[in-house]
Amino acid sequence: MSLRTLGRILGAYFALLLVASWLIAAALGVDRRRAPAESVVSVWSGGKRRARAVVKATATLSGPDAPLGAELRRWRGMRTVEDIVDTSRVLSTNPLLFGASFVPGRDGVKVTLGDRVAYATSDDLLALKAYDHPLVIGPIRLQLGVDPDVVWDALAGELGVSKDELLDDGEFTRLALRHRVPPEPAPKVTRASLRDAAVAAGRYLANAVKTDGTYRYEVNAVDNEEHPGYNWPRHAGATWYLAESAIYAQDPPMIDAAERAARRLAEGALVACGSHRCVAEGDRADLGSSALGLLALSEIVEGKLMPELMPAIRDLAAFIRSQQRPDGEFMHFYDRQKNEPEDVQVLYYTGEAAFALGRAARLTGDPKDVEAASRALDHLVTTPGWYAAAHYYYGAEHWTCHAMDELWERAPNPKALRFCLEWQEMVRNTAIRGRAASPEYDGATSAGPFVPPALVGTATRMEAAVATLRVARLANVPPSQIAALQAGIDDALAFLMRFELNPGPSAVMVNPGVMRGGFPNTPTDLDVRIDYPQHAGTALLGYLKQLEQRGER
Amino acid sequence: MRPVSHSGARRSEILFAIGNLVPALVLGVGLFALPTRWWPADVTVGSAVVGVLVTSVCAVARPELARLALRVGAGVLLALGLVIVGTAALSLAFLAGIHGDFGQGGVALMLLVTFLVLPYAVVYPLIELRFVAPRASAALTPPAPKPPVEAPSGDGGAAA
Numbered sequence: 216m217s218l219r220t221l222g223r224i225l226g227a228y229f230a231l232l233l234v235a236s237w238l239i240a241a242a243l244g245v246d247r248r249r250a251p252a253e254s255v256v257s258v259w260s261g262g263k264r265r266a267r268a269v270v271k272a273t274a275t276l277s278g279p280d281a282p283l284g285a286e287l288r289r290w291r292g293m294r295t296v297e298d299i300v301d302t303s304r305v306l307s308t309n310p311l312l313f314g315a316s317f318v319p320g321r322d323g324v325k326v327t328l329g330d331r332v333a334y335a336t337s338d339d340l341l342a343l344k345a346y347d348h349p350l351v352i353g354p355i356r357l358q359l360g361v362d363p364d365v366v367w368d369a370l371a372g373e374l375g376v377s378k379d380e381l382l383d384d385g386e387f388t389r390l391a392l393r394h395r396v397p398p399e400p401a402p403k404v405t406r407a408s409l410r411d412a413a414v415a416a417g418r419y420l421a422n423a424v425k426t427d428g429t430y431r432y433e434v435n436a437v438d439n440e441e442h443p444g445y446n447w448p449r450h451a452g453a454t455w456y457l458a459e460s461a462i463y464a465q466d467p468p469m470i471d472a473a474e475r476a477a478r479r480l481a482e483g484a485l486v487a488c489g490s491h492r493c494v495a496e497g498d499r500a501d502l503g504s505s506a507l508g509l510l511a512l513s514e515i516v517e518g519k520l521m522p523e524l525m526p527a528i529r530d531l532a533a534f535i536r537s538q539q540r541p542d543g544e545f546m547h548f549y550d551r552q553k554n555e556p557e558d559v560q561v562l563y564y565t566g567e568a569a570f571a572l573g574r575a576a577r578l579t580g581d582p583k584d585v586e587a588a589s590r591a592l593d594h595l596v597t598t599p600g601w602y603a604a605a606h607y608y609y610g611a612e613h614w615t616c617h618a619m620d621e622l623w624e625r626a627p628n629p630k631a632l633r634f635c636l637e638w639q640e641m642v643r644n645t646a647i648r649g650r651a652a653s654p655e656y657d658g659a660t661s662a663g664p665f666v667p668p669a670l671v672g673t674a675t676r677m678e679a680a681v682a683t684l685r686v687a688r689l690a691n692v693p694p695s696q697i698a699a700l701q702a703g704i705d706d707a708l709a710f711l712m713r714f715e716l717n718p719g720p721s722a723v724m725v726n727p728g729v730m731r732g733g734f735p736n737t738p739t740d741l742d743v744r745i746d747y748p749q750h751a752g753t754a755l756l757g758y759l760k761q762l763e764q765r766g767e768r
Numbered sequence: 769m770r771p772v773s774h775s776g777a778r779r780s781e782i783l784f785a786i787g788n789l790v791p792a793l794v795l796g797v798g799l800f801a802l803p804t805r806w807w808p809a810d811v812t813v814g815s816a817v818v819g820v821l822v823t824s825v826c827a828v829a830r831p832e833l834a835r836l837a838l839r840v841g842a843g844v845l846l847a848l849g850l851v852i853v854g855t856a857a858l859s860l861a862f863l864a865g866i867h868g869d870f871g872q873g874g875v876a877l878m879l880l881v882t883f884l885v886l887p888y889a890v891v892y893p894l895i896e897l898r899f900v901a902p903r904a905s906a907a908l909t910p911p912a913p914k915p916p917v918e919a920p921s922g923d924g925g926a927a928a
Contacts, residue, residue, distance in 0.1 A: 228850060
């Protein structure tokens with residue numbers, strides 16, 4: 216084959232590929248800015264859809280002639296209206312392709328079988344927990360838009376046919392949807408909205424504290440079902456934020472709940488670790504539980520609640536200091552059988568210990584606490600000069616910036632400030648921007664280009680951002696850098712508030728009241744674990760306090 | 769003993785044969801690193817890697833077949849590259865249709881993947897094919913001995 220022939224073949228190949236790609240994208244694409252032609256009206260009660268009608272988008276949706284008025288009264292439910300702004304074909308019923316054919320949280324499915332039609336709207340798919348479906352192939356975890364089996368089962372049930380019949384004869388259409396009733400929230404970041412969101416997060420945690428002082432650890436907002444499992448570091452972290460928000464709000468039920476959770480920690484989880492006391496269950500104590508426990512108890516005592524916790528604070532601080540190595544690093548575990556530390560390190564614990572010691576020192580007045588915290592912070596932000604990746608590769612370790620903020624007035628560490636500013640620059644520059652299907656994700660920390668972002672990932676980075684902002688102002692960082700930092704915080708906090716269950720998609724929830732103020736895992740996975748509102752609430756309240764102090768907004 | 773050409777063309781043949789090891793290694797390691805075994809990918813990429821290696825060995829060991837072997841190896845590599853690029857383009861078209869503009873992060877990621885594949889599996893074999901193409905081969909073949917120059921004729925060469 217001559218070169219000329221090869222060139223022609225290649226040219227034809229790329230031209231064909233271009234045309235095929237364009238045809239596929241055009242056939243599957245939707246225009247989400249279009250005016251809707253039809254609307255899906257549903258009546259929900261107790262988290263279940265009770266009635267549905269599809270009407271022209273111009274139909275009247277209020278007053279006595281509004282669709283489903285009788286059903287609404289009968290069920291004493293809630294009416295939702297989802298506008299169909301555009302449609303496109305579904306390429307295949309191959310499970311992988313079908314699952315990937317929908318944007319989570321934005322798209323629904325319509326199936327036509329003969330003269331019958333059924334809809335699975337975005338509310339239906341949330342209620343079915345059909346979004347964010349992971350397809351696990353070995354160690355690969357592919358995130359599909361929807362779980363095809365769940366969708367097909369639901370649609371087959373709706374039409375009264377078998378799944379096979381549905382797949383053989385059904386014609387599937389993708390629906391690009393937009394919520395009209397209730398309208399999609401678009402919160403502005405103001406003192407009022409921050410206060411509302413932060414206190415709601417604290418109130419969610421307060422409602423989650425049981426009579427024995429433990430939390431409803433992880434709850435799905437759709438069915439209000441509690442997942443098994445418990446985690447003491449998260450108990451302690453949640454109690455820290457609950458105490459902070461309760462003291463800020465001066466809300467008696469919240470204060471009562473914070474005291475219950477703190478008492479459970481101090482009386483039920485404090486055990487002997489050699490000559491000290493630590494937070495542990497079983498023979499192996501981890502530093503994180505004690506560090507966050509110390510943080511929670513310090514917050515409570517500093518807020519003039521439960522002064523009887525002061526001895527526990529001193530004990531925990533002494534235990535944490537006893538785990539420190541000469542280079543500032545901590546040994547993260549303690550073997551209670553052998554009565555000796557284990558020099559093993561895991562993520563977060565050193566930062567948590569530095570922050571907790573710094574905070575406890577406000578109460579203990581012990582310079583050893585500040586000194587230990589300061590050495591740990593220095594260890595955390597010191598990397599060899601040749602390790603260039605340190606400037607490009609960051610994890611989710613946000614406690615370092617909390618510790619830097621906590622210690623700034625007593626032991627300022629400019630290296631730590633540089634680390635936090637650099638990390639935040641990276642957070643801003645890699646944040647989600649301009650996703651056509653989901654512009655409301657702008658400012659969030661990405662979990663991948665085609666999946667909804669996890670709220671906790673954004674929340675932890677914003678905790679660090681807010682701590683960095685305070686210190687940046689104290690350290691006279693250039694105004695342009697402060698403005699950029701603040702702009703990133705505004706975007707990310709708007710995203711967090713947009714998806715807080717305040718009230719969130721309450722129509723699809725069995726008991727929206729108990730979930731109010733919770734922060735879900737993602738916009739489409741409504742699992743709420745106690746650390747999600749803790750992290751988001753800490754960022755929101757921290758920013759609110761700064762705005763209040765400066766008299767802004 | 770087999771005669772070995774030390775001409776520039778032969779050196780280039782050996783360089784290309786050795787150079788083929790780079791894309792073969794990248795593709796082989798990439799295939800091995802995939803966390804699951806999926807036979808269509810395993811067979812396609814695995815066969816291509818073996819093909820490129822065999823033709824490279826042949827190009828070094830059999831000078832008389834070097835051009836043909838390199839052509840086959842480059843062709844195999846180019847075909848695989850075009851399959852990868854085609855699959856990636858169609859997948860991107862599908863995702864773009866579903867998600868619309870998926871933001872700077874997604875675009876950067878896709879461009880990065882594209883630019884990691886293109887140099888090894890499309891640009892390099894094209895350069896190689898350009899070198900070993902039959903026309904180039906002919907041009908690089910040592911020139912045939914010229915016929916002896918005839919003695920000038922009596923008419924001063926006017927008849928030539």
